[in-house]
Amino acid sequence: MIRISLDVMGGDFGPEVVIPGAAKALDRHPDVTFILYGQQERCLPILAQYPKLQAKSVFHHCEVSVGMDEKPSQALRRGRYISSMWRSIEAVKTGQADVVVSAGNTGALMAMAKFCLRTMATIERPAIAAIWPTLSGESIVLDVGATIGADAQQLLDFALMGGAMARALFEIERPLVGLLNVGVEEIKGQEEVKEAGRLIREAGLDTIDYFGFVEGDDLGKGTVDVVVTEGFTGNIALKTAEGTARQIAEYLRAAMSRTLVAKLGYLLAKGAFDRLRDKMDPRKVNGGVFLGLNGIVIKSHGGTDAEGFAAAIDVGYDMARNGLTQKNRKRI
Amino acid sequence: MIRISLDVMGGDFGPEVVIPGAAKALDRHPDVTFILYGQQERCLPILAQYPKLQAKSVFHHCEVSVGMDEKPSQALRRGRYISSMWRSIEAVKTGQADVVVSAGNTGALMAMAKFCLRTMATIERPAIAAIWPTLSGESIVLDVGATIGADAQQLLDFALMGGAMARALFEIERPLVGLLNVGVEEIKGQEEVKEAGRLIREAGLDTIDYFGFVEGDDLGKGTVDVVVTEGFTGNIALKTAEGTARQIAEYLRAAMSRTLVAKLGYLLAKGAFDRLRDKMDPRKVNGGVFLGLNGIVIKSHGGTDAEGFAAAIDVGYDMARNGLTQKNRKRI
Numbered sequence: 001m002i003r004i005s006l007d008v009m010g011g012d013f014g015p016e017v018v019i020p021g022a023a024k025a026l027d028r029h030p031d032v033t034f035i036l037y038g039q040q041e042r043c044l045p046i047l048a049q050y051p052k053l054q055a056k057s058v059f060h061h062c063e064v065s066v067g068m069d070e071k072p073s074q075a076l077r078r079g080r081y082i083s084s085m086w087r088s089i090e091a092v093k094t095g096q097a098d099v100v101v102s103a104g105n106t107g108a109l110m111a112m113a114k115f116c117l118r119t120m121a122t123i124e125r126p127a128i129a130a131i132w133p134t135l136s137g138e139s140i141v142l143d144v145g146a147t148i149g150a151d152a153q154q155l156l157d158f159a160l161m162g163g164a165m166a167r168a169l170f171e172i173e174r175p176l177v178g179l180l181n182v183g184v185e186e187i188k189g190q191e192e193v194k195e196a197g198r199l200i201r202e203a204g205l206d207t208i209d210y211f212g213f214v215e216g217d218d219l220g221k222g223t224v225d226v227v228v229t230e231g232f233t234g235n236i237a238l239k240t241a242e243g244t245a246r247q248i249a250e251y252l253r254a255a256m257s258r259t260l261v262a263k264l265g266y267l268l269a270k271g272a273f274d275r276l277r278d279k280m281d282p283r284k285v286n287g288g289v290f291l292g293l294n295g296i297v298i299k300s301h302g303g304t305d306a307e308g309f310a311a312a313i314d315v316g317y318d319m320a321r322n323g324l325t326q327k328n329r330k331r332i
Numbered sequence: 333m334i335r336i337s338l339d340v341m342g343g344d345f346g347p348e349v350v351i352p353g354a355a356k357a358l359d360r361h362p363d364v365t366f367i368l369y370g371q372q373e374r375c376l377p378i379l380a381q382y383p384k385l386q387a388k389s390v391f392h393h394c395e396v397s398v399g400m401d402e403k404p405s406q407a408l409r410r411g412r413y414i415s416s417m418w419r420s421i422e423a424v425k426t427g428q429a430d431v432v433v434s435a436g437n438t439g440a441l442m443a444m445a446k447f448c449l450r451t452m453a454t455i456e457r458p459a460i461a462a463i464w465p466t467l468s469g470e471s472i473v474l475d476v477g478a479t480i481g482a483d484a485q486q487l488l489d490f491a492l493m494g495g496a497m498a499r500a501l502f503e504i505e506r507p508l509v510g511l512l513n514v515g516v517e518e519i520k521g522q523e524e525v526k527e528a529g530r531l532i533r534e535a536g537l538d539t540i541d542y543f544g545f546v547e548g549d550d551l552g553k554g555t556v557d558v559v560v561t562e563g564f565t566g567n568i569a570l571k572t573a574e575g576t577a578r579q580i581a582e583y584l585r586a587a588m589s590r591t592l593v594a595k596l597g598y599l600l601a602k603g604a605f606d607r608l609r610d611k612m613d614p615r616k617v618n619g620g621v622f623l624g625l626n627g628i629v630i631k632s633h634g635g636t637d638a639e640g641f642a643a644a645i646d647v648g649y650d651m652a653r654n655g656l657t658q659k660n661r662k663r664i
Contacts, residue, residue: 216571220579239548247552262604269597
């Protein structure tokens with residue numbers, strides 16, 4: 001049995017998305033139970049529409065919820081100990097839940113998760129890992145925005161944490177890990193990336209295979225299982241890829257609706273387009289994972305729908321089932 | 333009349349691509365003359381196949397050419413004063429040419445361009461600017477890899493140089509300029525980006541409009557005319573976008589060839605697909621531009637074909653015609 005705690009008030013739509021999302025995830029994983037945290041006036045009427053989910057859930061009323069635009073410091077001041085976000089995280093700390101999923105604002109969630117769960121003993125800083133669709137399947141990219149800048153030791157930590165996540169999610173014994181870099185020779189700076197390469201090589205790790213440097217275009221190719229970078233570059237790479245995918249989808253839509261013959265062609269090829277849309281669907285890989293904390297925290301996109309939130313729960317389910325935290329503790 | 337000097341030996345294919353590319357560009361711009369630098373044994377037989385181009389060109393034999401894998405320091409040692417790369421740049425310095433185009437290796441080209449042309453008096457560091465296709469047309473993104481890291485003053489320089497390039501290429505009087513950043517509040521680091529924002533605001537510039545911060549997904553949207561960032565992040569964003577575009581093209585190809593009906597649909601919609609391919613064609617926006625030097629240097633992709641090289645010449649032509657260097661000198 002996997003026990004998942006949910007911040008029902010998180011995200012742009014709160015219970016309207018989180019509860020139907022949980023119901024979908026329950027259909028796929030009947031061995032899940034939920035602990036729900038939220039305002040009962042908003043949550044219980046919706047929960048009542050999903051009797052199967054209700055039967056597998058325990059609900060806790062929380063008066064306070066964290067706003068999507070609240071600054072982390074403000075959220076901590078106002079919502080510590082009492083908000084649905086805090087209490088859903090705390091359930092992992094007390095061992096009542098195996099994993100927590102929230103679509104709430106990233107900064108506040110990270111601040112509360114750090115404060116409540118604490119960083120693992122051997123890890124300097126937590127990271128946010130994204131699951132990146134590639135031509136050869138999926139890769140893990142971290143950090144995509146937990147902190148800005150990272151020294152060589154922190155990049156080494158990211159390599160180990162990303163490796164542990166790849167083992168849990170993709171079931172690869174020794175994931176292939178690359179460091180994101182630029183291909184230009186003899187330019188100054190980014191000494192920490194070069195230094196991290198040396199550290200990883202010299203550590204002689206048996207939990208990962210170190211590939212070396214990768215470049216931006218290796219992300220989509222899926223050259224390695226885990227791509228390591230600091231949070232500023234990682235966040236910009238992630239959003240650039242999302243933006244490019246949307247841009248091309250828009251070009252495609254415009255091209256296909258331009259002439260009658262193109263429209264007819266589109267109708268005939270609709271099955272193929274649906275497969276493509278499915279491949280490109282950002283909801284499919286919804287769920288950033290906070291790594292390096294004493295507990296698993298999954299961040300869903302704030303603007304996602306029930307299908308996307310269910311996908312974030314799926315990620316949490318897989319990670320909890322494969323005992324990521326335990327493995328991380330043991331192997332790092 | 334615009335006078336363009338070409339490093340005929342640059343790129344993966346050298347004269348086989350550069351000479352046909354120049355011939356194509358000449359068809360589009362009959363007011364161009366060329367100064368060609370290369371090994372005559374390889375160049376002259378090809379040039380002889382393009383009599384129109386030959387009539388508008390002066391050819392100079394150079395025994396030495398810079399290899400695509402040569403390190404900048406090595407290229408400088410071996411090729412300074414004598415290589416086709418150096419001499420094509422020198423033609424801009426001596427005023428014989430308005431602009432130089434090379435498909436040679438980026439590091440060597442930048443090293444030679446800096447050494448030969450020197451950085452402009454008020455500019456600390458040159459930058460490489462890319463022309464980025466967007467949903468609303470094209471934007472300029474810099475730096476995409478000239479140097480790694482940039483302080484606030486250098487980012488301000490990039491804003492001014494990118495603004496001048498947007499004026500020359502897009503003919504916008506006051507280009508809208510944004511600073512690339514991440515959207516997470518209250519995280520440490522990247523103080524230089526925040527500081528650059530303050531500097532630009534306080535400078536009260538009348539040559540650009542300052543938009544504020546943009547994120548990775550604003551690149552494809554075309555939120556601003558000019559996106560400013562340091563070279564590490566810029567290079568990774570550029571390659572990530574290129575990689576994502578190739579990834580989606582591959583998904584599309586696979587989806588369309590999967591069933592007979594999809595193939596039929598593809599045939600009907602072929603015109604639309606061709607338009608899409610045209611939009612996504614990286615050759616169309618081929619040409620990184622070195623900014624901040626006393627002369628215009630255009631870097632074409634090393635692996636491009638004649639059409640792509642002609643597009644790089646087009647960029648050089650537009651920039652020279654709009655007197656970018658002069659404007660830059662006056663306005664910065």
